[in-house]
Amino acid sequence: MAAVIFFALVLFIFFLGIRIVRPTHRGLVERLGKYHRFAQPGFQWIIPGIDRMFRIEVTEQMVDAEPQEIITNDNLNARVDAQIYFKVKSDEENVKASQYNVSDYRIQIVNLARTTLRNIIGTLTLKSANSERGKINTELQKTLREETSKWGLEIVRAELKEIDPPKDVQETMNKIVKAENEKLAAVDFATAAETVADGTKRSEIKKAEGIKQANILEAEGEAEAIRLVNEAAEKYFVGNAQVLRKLEAVEKSLANNAKVVIPGNTELVNVIGELAGVVPLKGIQKKK
Secondary structure (H helix, E strand, C coil): CHHHHHHHHHHHHHCEEEEEECCCCCEEEEEEEEEEEEEECCEEEECCEEEEEEEEEEECCCECCCCCCEEECCCCCEEEEEEEEECCCCCCCHHHHHHHHCHHHHHHCCCCCCCHHHHHHCCCCCCHHHHHHHHHHHHHEEEEEECCCCCCCCEEEEEEEEECCCCHHHHHHHHHHHHHHHHHHHHHHHHHHHHHHHHEEEEEEHHHHHHHHHHHHHHHCCCCCCHHHHHCCCCCCCHHHHHHHHHHHHHHHHHCCCCCCCCCCCCCHHHHHHCCCCCCCCCCCCCC
């Protein structure tokens, strides 16, 4: 009976000391209040009542720096909020540092981020603070990395969540932005109109150049035709100026008359016979 009780007690103590560490966590085992060993993910067993295990998450986490009112360099109150992304490094030394070098790293990060934001934005105007968010994020992340280097943490990134000016200032800024947008729209419209005008002007110039070129080509064609006529006249009518004048007279006559009678012994018959379709007469009968 005593053996059964002892066995049951051993099983109870064994099951009481079982600890399971998930892959997203690491464990620190303390024995009688003193660091004893590092626990990797998986099955772990500690001595109940003597050992104590602390599980620390090593995945990326996020804390909100909480909204706060910050006075900018131009004496305006801006509502500022930021988010900090971090994680505990998974090796033994850094996990130990996250527990033994800082009381509560989540609270400490929030307080440190708020203080750092006041120092950074306090040196900037409201306009520059809004336009230089990337620079503020970089400076905030750099400061947090330096200050938390002994806490076993990795500051992954820091991002400004909002920088809101007072309501009246915001309205004024909106009016300024609207006016600037209207100005840009007017400039774009003027530029577009100028572009259309330039296009029309170039089109008219091209049209005039085309007409000019056509006139030149027409004149050159007429000149070439005259040159060919002159060459033909010189070739076929050299020394026959009288015949040429007769041909011109016949041409004028044919323009207004359907029939022309030409004596058979006329020297123009052979020249214009086939051209005009005129058949020469063999003879003219005399009246008896």
